[in-house]
Amino acid sequence: MYTLKERDYLVNWHPYTQMKKADDIVPIVRGEGAYIFDENNKKYIDAVSSWWVTLHGHAHPYIAKKVYEQLNTLEQVIFAGFTHRPAVELSERLLALLPFNQQKVFYSDNGSTAIEVGLKMCMQFHYNNQENRQKILAFKNAYHGDTFGAMSVSGRGIWTQPFNERLFEVIFIETPTEENIESIKKQIAELADEVACFIYEPLVQGAAGMLMYEAAYLDELMNFCRKKRILLIQDEVFVGFGRTGKIFAANHLSEVPDVMCFSKGLTGGTMPLGVTTCSDLIYNAFYSKDYTKTLYHGHSFTASPLACTAALASLELLLEEATQEKIVNIVTQHEVFREQLKTHPKVKVVRQCGTILALEWKTEEETSYFSDMHKKLYPYFLDHGILLRPLGNIIYLVPPYCISTVDLNYIYKTILKALDEL
Numbered sequence: 001m002y003t004l005k006e007r008d009y010l011v012n013w014h015p016y017t018q019m020k021k022a023d024d025i026v027p028i029v030r031g032e033g034a035y036i037f038d039e040n041n042k043k044y045i046d047a048v049s050s051w052w053v054t055l056h057g058h059a060h061p062y063i064a065k066k067v068y069e070q071l072n073t074l075e076q077v078i079f080a081g082f083t084h085r086p087a088v089e090l091s092e093r094l095l096a097l098l099p100f101n102q103q104k105v106f107y108s109d110n111g112s113t114a115i116e117v118g119l120k121m122c123m124q125f126h127y128n129n130q131e132n133r134q135k136i137l138a139f140k141n142a143y144h145g146d147t148f149g150a151m152s153v154s155g156r157g158i159w160t161q162p163f164n165e166r167l168f169e170v171i172f173i174e175t176p177t178e179e180n181i182e183s184i185k186k187q188i189a190e191l192a193d194e195v196a197c198f199i200y201e202p203l204v205q206g207a208a209g210m211l212m213y214e215a216a217y218l219d220e221l222m223n224f225c226r227k228k229r230i231l232l233i234q235d236e237v238f239v240g241f242g243r244t245g246k247i248f249a250a251n252h253l254s255e256v257p258d259v260m261c262f263s264k265g266l267t268g269g270t271m272p273l274g275v276t277t278c279s280d281l282i283y284n285a286f287y288s289k290d291y292t293k294t295l296y297h298g299h300s301f302t303a304s305p306l307a308c309t310a311a312l313a314s315l316e317l318l319l320e321e322a323t324q325e326k327i328v329n330i331v332t333q334h335e336v337f338r339e340q341l342k343t344h345p346k347v348k349v350v351r352q353c354g355t356i357l358a359l360e361w362k363t364e365e366e367t368s369y370f371s372d373m374h375k376k377l378y379p380y381f382l383d384h385g386i387l388l389r390p391l392g393n394i395i396y397l398v399p400p401y402c403i404s405t406v407d408l409n410y411i412y413k414t415i416l417k418a419l420d421e422l
């Protein structure tokens with residue numbers, strides 16, 4: 001008899017995994033709240049929200065009930081030529097929470113597709129307006145997904161290397177600080193007439209290692225781009241839905257983007273769904289009697305009624321006062337722990353944005369995704385019943401909002417213990 005782990009190894013190819021070295025894959029049989037349980041009923045605290053998606057905990061009964069009801073009512077219908085209540089309601093509720101200029105919702109399946117749609121909207125916007133703007137701006141170290149367009153606007157590295165020559169050209173700029181903001185503006189000004197759009201992760205560059213920068217300088221950059229008629233694509237795939245301490249990163253900014261992308265926490269992490277929203281400025285460039293101005297893009301499961309229902313249920317939970325209090329509680333606890341870490345001799349730097357906390361472990365080598373620290377840290381935390389996935393020597397926490405104070409403190413304590421022992 002093969003174990004589940006052995007059967008998995010025979011047939012499955014896992015994401016971001018060198019299978020030759022993948023002898024540590026853990027079969028999970030159920031989830032509840034902030035926990036996942038393996039075959040031996042060993043409990044792990046999911047401190048990374050299962051790749052940053054889970055908001056209210058695993059197998060949430062309210063979301064499950066709503067999805068089950070929808071499953072018995074309408075599980076799927078083609079979204080070209082048809083519509084349904086979950087998609088209409090979700091769009092209405094989302095738009096009401098977004099910056100005032102966001103007026104239309106385009107659905108897809110995941111974060112990468114939400115980005116593809118956003119890029120196509122901006123590129124075709126100029127095409128439809130017969131303007132020749134071909135260049136695209138993105139931040140160094142950006143991560144916007146793994147499909148080709150999303151890869152193109154992401155920082156280049158070992159991940160993209162086999163494809164680099166086939167990715168479209170992008171101009172990478174630094175994330176803004178007090179020191180470099182003027183020189184970034186100068187750099188943009190020189191090619192402004194040729195730039196179609198600027199895509200960015202607001203406040204936190206997640207996959208880059210939870211790198212953070214200030215809202216004030218992003219506002220300044222957004223304002224500058226707007227004046228140069230460069231369209232803005234705000235990628236809130238990771239930071240949306242409360243991660244930064246506010247519902248959206250947009251709530252930290254006074255400038256508004258033209259296009260916004262969401263996924264991950266959108267359904268509370270229960271079902272795959274992507275959303276791209278846009279302003280009337282964008283929408284009206286496509287709104288025409290001329291068929292060539294249509295956005296010819298769609299996915300089989302566009303606006304899945306099940307996923308939209310999960311998103312509605314998750315949004316309801318997110319807006320509850322009790323959830324908002326939990327978010328504040330996580331933010332406050334992180335702040336206390338951050339102070340503790342600041343002076344720790346093995347900690348190079350510690351960063352926090354809302355519920356996201358990251359620390360860089362001091363190592364001989366430079367900070368890197370491929371740092372050997374990951375190989376030591378990842379199993380150490382698993383042994384201690386905590387799912388953390390350090391990005392090289394960067395340990396970060398992105399907990400689901402339902403996590404208890406006791407569990408958070410246990411994670412903090414275990415991180416301090418690791419700093420002592422490893």
Ligand SMILES: *Cc1c(COP(=O)(O)O)cnc(C)c1O
Binds near residue numbers: 110112146
């Ligand atoms: C994860 C992520 C994406 C891609 O989303 P997928 O659903 O994994 O395709 C895009 N942008 C950001 C900022 C992300 O963190």
